[in-house]
Amino acid sequence: xxxxxxxGAGVGTSVLLKMxxxxxxxxxxxxAEVVAMNLANALEVQDAQVILTTxxxxxxxxxxxxxxxxxxxxxDLNEIGEKLEKALx
Amino acid sequence: MSRRLAEAFAPGSVAxxxxxxxxxxxxxxxxxxxxxxxxxxxxxxxxIIQMLEExxxxxxxxxxxxxxxxxPSEAVLTTGLSLxxxxxxxxxxxxxxxxxRLVFGLAAQHxxxxxxxxxxxxxxxxxxxFVNSLLTIHSESDFQxxxxxx
Numbered sequence: 001x002x003x004x005x006x007x008g009a010g011v012g013t014s015v016l017l018k019m020x021x022x023x024x025x026x027x028x029x030x031x032a033e034v035v036a037m038n039l040a041n042a043l044e045v046q047d048a049q050v051i052l053t054t055x056x057x058x059x060x061x062x063x064x065x066x067x068x069x070x071x072x073x074x075x076d077l078n079e080i081g082e083k084l085e086k087a088l089x
Numbered sequence: 090m091s092r093r094l095a096e097a098f099a100p101g102s103v104a105x106x107x108x109x110x111x112x113x114x115x116x117x118x119x120x121x122x123x124x125x126x127x128x129x130x131x132x133x134x135x136x137i138i139q140m141l142e143e144x145x146x147x148x149x150x151x152x153x154x155x156x157x158x159x160x161p162s163e164a165v166l167t168t169g170l171s172l173x174x175x176x177x178x179x180x181x182x183x184x185x186x187x188x189x190r191l192v193f194g195l196a197a198q199h200x201x202x203x204x205x206x207x208x209x210x211x212x213x214x215x216x217x218x219f220v221n222s223l224l225t226i227h228s229e230s231d232f233q234x235x236x237x238x239x
Contacts (some may be wrong), residue, residue, distance in 0.1 A: 007148075008140050008143070008144040008147065008148075008160075009158055009159055009160045009161075009197075011158060011195070011197040012148065012150075012156050012157075012158040012195050012197070012207070013147060013148060013156065015204055015207055016150060016156075016207065016211050019208055019211065039144075054147040055147075055184075055185075056144060056145035056146065056147040057144060057145075057147055060144065072185050073151070073185065074150055074151070075150070075151050075211070075214075
């Protein structure tokens with residue numbers, strides 16, 4: 001299973017989001033590959049089940065086949081965990 | 090403290106109790122600190138501002154904290170961080186995390202050269218005590234002391 005963590009540049013926010021998503025997945029005992037990338041590259045990816053991003057960027061991901069999940073607090077492991085569990089469970 | 094984190098903030102990369110009128114001015118301060126410490130050319134600062142104008146304030150990553158950056162490009166000379174502690178908070182337009190007093194600049198040369206440093210920074214910022222101490226620094230040496238004490 002593949003999850004994308006997406007932000008504008010693909011080097012800052014998305015990397016933090018990836019790290020925290022990996023922590024949340026470990027807590028949930030779920031296995032998935034989490035990849036950080038920028039918006040433009042994310043739109044090219046076909047095989048991701050879920051895209052995690054920040055609320056501001058959801059509209060920019062219109063057209064993707066993956067389920068887009070907005071994370072309000074990228075350091076909020078509870079929020080990330082709950083939303084991932086709902087999407088993947 | 091890890092040496093790697095201390096090294097990510099090169100001499101000249103931190104300014105304390107800086108006055109900035111708005112988010113653009115605050116962004117320029119963090120950008121100029123990256124330039125002053127040899128991390129980027131001034132074009133990088135303009136790239137960050139353009140990014141925020143285009144995509145909104147998503148780089149305000151936690152309450153009171155912005156981690157400003159643009160895509161890796163020729164404007165990045167080497168990977169590193171800067172920090173501007175603002176005297177008074179500014180609004181970036183972030184519903185969840187305004188107003189902001191800690192403005193970090195991140196220069197990433199490659200997509201993976203900065204990840205460990207970023208992880209360590211995030212780890213530090215998850216401590217409210219560290220964040221509160223950061224807000225009270227008055228100089229770059231205060232910052233280095235704070236890093237080595239924590």
